[in-house]
Each structure stands twice: as C-alpha cells, then as structure tokens.
Amino acid sequence: MNKKNITSLVPALSICAFLTLISCKNETKKLDIKEVEKTVYPSEIIPIFNHFKLVLGDGANVGQPLKYEHKDYFYTTNDDSENWVVYKSPNGGNTHGTSKNTRTELAQTKKWYPKSANDKLTATLKVMNVSTSGDATKGGAFSVVVGQIHSADGHENEPLKIYYKKFPGHTKGSVFWNYEINTKGDDNSGRWDYSTAVWGNDFSVVGADKNSYPEEPKEGIEIGEEFSYEVVVKDGIMNLKFTSDGHETKTFSKNIIESEYNSKADIPLQTRELYAGRGRDGVERENAYAGEGCFFKQGCYNQTNGVTTGGETYGGNIGKQYETGNYAEVWFNKASVTVSDASVSNEGYFIKND
Numbered sequence: 001m002n003k004k005n006i007t008s009l010v011p012a013l014s015i016c017a018f019l020t021l022i023s024c025k026n027e028t029k030k031l032d033i034k035e036v037e038k039t040v041y042p043s044e045i046i047p048i049f050n051h052f053k054l055v056l057g058d059g060a061n062v063g064q065p066l067k068y069e070h071k072d073y074f075y076t077t078n079d080d081s082e083n084w085v086v087y088k089s090p091n092g093g094n095t096h097g098t099s100k101n102t103r104t105e106l107a108q109t110k111k112w113y114p115k116s117a118n119d120k121l122t123a124t125l126k127v128m129n130v131s132t133s134g135d136a137t138k139g140g141a142f143s144v145v146v147g148q149i150h151s152a153d154g155h156e157n158e159p160l161k162i163y164y165k166k167f168p169g170h171t172k173g174s175v176f177w178n179y180e181i182n183t184k185g186d187d188n189s190g191r192w193d194y195s196t197a198v199w200g201n202d203f204s205v206v207g208a209d210k211n212s213y214p215e216e217p218k219e220g221i222e223i224g225e226e227f228s229y230e231v232v233v234k235d236g237i238m239n240l241k242f243t244s245d246g247h248e249t250k251t252f253s254k255n256i257i258e259s260e261y262n263s264k265a266d267i268p269l270q271t272r273e274l275y276a277g278r279g280r281d282g283v284e285r286e287n288a289y290a291g292e293g294c295f296f297k298q299g300c301y302n303q304t305n306g307v308t309t310g311g312e313t314y315g316g317n318i319g320k321q322y323e324t325g326n327y328a329e330v331w332f333n334k335a336s337v338t339v340s341d342a343s344v345s346n347e348g349y350f351i352k353n354d
Contacts, residue, residue: 040076040083041066041067041068041069041076042065042068042069042074042075042076042085043065043066043067043068044067044076045076045083045084045085045333046085046332046333046334046335048335048336048337049064049065049066049106050064050066051108051109051110051337051339052064052065052106052107052108052109052298052337053065053106053107053109053350054068054074054104054105054106054107054299055096055103055104055105055107056070056072056073056074056104057072057073057088057089057090057093057102057103057104057300057302057318058072058073058093058094058102058318059093059094059095059096059102060094061096061350061354064109065106072088072318073087073088073089073104074086074087074088074104077331079331082333083333084331084332084333085331085332085333086128086329086330086331087104087105087299087300087329087330087331087332088104088300088322088327088328088329088330089102089103089104089105089144089300089301089302089327089328089329090102090302090313090318090321090322090326090327091131091133091302091304091305091306091311091312091313091321091326091327092305092306092311092313092314092315092316092321092326093313093316093318096353096354097156097353098353100305100307100308101140101301101302101303101304101305102302102305103299103300103301103302104299104300105297105298105299105300105301106296106297106298106299107150107295107297107346107349107350108295108296108297108337108339108346109345109346109347110295110339110343110344110345110346111152111293111294111295111343111344111345111346111349112233112293112294112295112339112340112342112343112344113290113291113292113293113294113342114159114233114236114238114256114257114289114290114292114294115235115236115257115290115291116340116342117233117234117235117236117294117340117342118233118234118235118338118340118342119232119233119234119296119337119338119339119340119343120230120231120232120233120336120337120338121147121230121231121296121298121335121336121337121338122228122229122230122231122334122335122336122337123146123147123228123229123298123332123334123335124226124227124228124332124333124334124335125146125226125227125228125330125331125332125333126223126224126225126226126227126330126331127144127146127164127166127173127221127223127224127328127329127330127331128223128224128329128330128331129223129325129327129328129329130142130143130144130164130165130166130173130223130304130328131302131304131311131312131325131326131327131328132168132312132324132325132326133304133310133311133312133324133326134304134309134310134311135210135309135310136167136206136207136208136209136210136211136212136213137206137207137208137209137210138206138308138309138310139195139203139204139206139274140303140304140308140309141303141304141309141310141311142165142166142167142168142304143163143164143165143166143303143304144163144164144165144300144301144302144303144328144330145161145162145163145301145303146162146163146164146229146298146299146300146301146330147160147161147162147229147231147296147297147298148160148161148162148296148297148298148301149231149233149238149294149295149296149297150294150295150296150297151182151289151292151293151294152292152293152294152295152346152348152349153291153292153293154182154292155182155183155188155191156349157180157181157182157183157188157191157289158178158180159179159180159182159238159254159256159288159289159294160177160178160179160231160238160240161177161178161180161193161301162175162176162177162229162231163175163176163177163178163203163303164221164330165200165201165203165303166220166223167207167213167214167216168213169213170213170216170217170220171216171222172200172216172217172218172219172220172221172222173200173217173220173221173222173223174197174198174199174200174201174202174205174217174220174221175197175198175199175200175220175221175227175242176195176196176197176198176200176201176202176203177195177196177198177240177252178193178194178195178196178203179193179194179196179254179256180192180193181193181194181259181261181282181283181284181288182259182284182285182288182289182292183282183283183284183285184262184282184283184284184285184286185282187282188282189279189280189282190279190280190281190282190283191280191282192267192271192274192275192280192281192282193271193275194261194268194270194271195270196252198242198250199217199219199220199221199227199242199244199247199248199250200217200219200220200221201214201217201220202270203274204270204273204274210310219247219248221244221247225244226244226245227242227243227244227247228242228243228244228334229241229242229243230242231296233256233294236255236256236257236258236290237253237254237255237256238253238254238255238256239251239252239253240252240253240254255288256288256289256290257287257288257289257290258286258287258288258290259284259285259286259287259288260284261283261284262283262284262285262286263283264281264283266283267281267283293344293346295346295349296337298332298335299330299332300328300329300330301328302327302328303328304326304328311326312324312326313326314326
C-alpha cells in the first residue's frame, strides 16, 4: 500500500474510533442508568428512617433501614408515575414480641409522654392486598394495621391502631381506628378495643359465620386507592385527620390521659357485644396512658394469622402464601415524623421484645 492510500485511511480510522468511543459511552450511560434504577432504596423515597427501627415479616429487627431493602418484605417499586415504598407481610411466619401476627413495620427509636408531648406522624399510602383467607367472624381477619401509637411501658397497650379491612369479593374496604384501654391493675387479660369508623365500617362489623360476609361498605376505600392520615399528640390529646380524594375528610379527638372507661357502667355497647362474652370486660386506669412512654409505628402489621383469625399459612411457606394472596401489602410514598424535645430513648422496649 502506498503512502497516499495509508494517509487516506487515517481520517476514516479516526472517525471509526470516535464513533466506537461514543457508542461505548452511550452503552456505559445506559448501564449506569440501569444500575441507578436498581438501587433506589426506601430511605431515599421517604427520608424518616433514622427515627425508626424496622421489623420484618420474618420477625427480624434490622435496625435503622438506611440504604436497606429486602425483596420479600421491604423494597421500592414504581407505579408508572412515582416511586413507592413497599411493606409486605405473610399470614404465617416468625412474629415479633408476644404478637401472633407478622409485620413489616417501623418502630420509633424514641418514646414520648402524652401529657408533655408535641409529636406528629403523617402518611400517604395505598393498601395493595389483604389476606384472601380468614374467619369472617373475627374482627382482625382480612385486615392490616398501617399506623399505631404503642406504649413502651406497663402492659404495652396501644392507644391507636389504624386499620384497613376488606372482605373477599368486595370492591371496597373500610378504614377505621381502634383505641385500646390501658387496663387497670396487673392483669391485662380484660383489655379491649373501642373502634371508630372513618370510611366504611368499624372493627365490630363481622360475618354471621366464618364463610359469610357483611354487606360491602358504600363509602369505603378500594384496594389501591390512596388515603392519608395525620396523628398529632399534644398536651394529652390525640388528634386524628384522614383525607382521600373523593371522600369526606374526617377528624377525631381523644383524651389519652383521662379515661372514659374507668367503671363497668362506662363499657360501651360495642364492647359488650364483641368482647364481654370472652371475659374481656376490664376497666381502664383513671389516668389512661399518662405517665407511660409512647411511640409511633408505621407500615404493614398483618392482622390475619393461622392461629386466631383463620388465615391460610401453608405451614409458613412464604412463597406459597404470596402466590395465593395470603398476605398483606401496603405502599407508602409520603411520611413524616415530628419528635418533641421531651422525648427519650426507647431502647428498653427493643431489649424486652427482640
């Protein structure tokens, strides 16, 4: 090859090399974008997890879930418009503390005292699944708790549990909240909840037998329909606000340092019908939750299990439960927490229950 021909090849080779370099860069860029999409952690979507520890649906406490995911229980997804944090928990598996129910749920690392509190928890979420099996006569069947206030002291009872519940075959489910009495005395076996409907029914509406369901709530919330809650505790008063597009905004207020239920005569009819027959007819301490440290919980606390509410567990086989719809799944895309200056470490609760 003569010198002239060699010279003429140089520009062509240079162009080819340049195009190859550009192509490689584009491929690298594509790979980089793919890699970023794979590693979006829940803590990048909802940046409050430095205030919480996470318990998974297998009973494990993984600590603060910063840059953490678990593909069976806690991860991110996109619904074609925005990212969501997925909390998922089967009907049967290892549980946490003394509960018979599995949970993938946050628990606040600090506790606060209701009388001096100025603390707040908010969330925007949608429930994507509740168990497809269960005993319809049981209040907890087919439901999931998506937010709580829990006591770290005494009986460790719960002044607030926010539920979503939908019976099989229904399009709409109910949102309601329960207040559990802080039982007077050392024996907590007489404790009970009082339930208040938000949209749809309250906890007391159950089936006539284990395989029959009550009427579908007309004002309920569908699976996959967004709603929000706001919980504020200040000066001993718990204030709740629930909002959802197309539904009436609902607000509630409850004193949690002065009891309404400190004598047998104060026990409401709902409780007499739902609990009294099972010997759960206790009374509450006059000062309710005053003097006890309380803390927030948020996530997916599945209320259907194989022991008390008749849920199918396939011997604890998580894969089979997920395949057959025997699990609870909740997606959150917004949440916030306000921690008051008077709050203190909640480590004692975790030491007792882990």
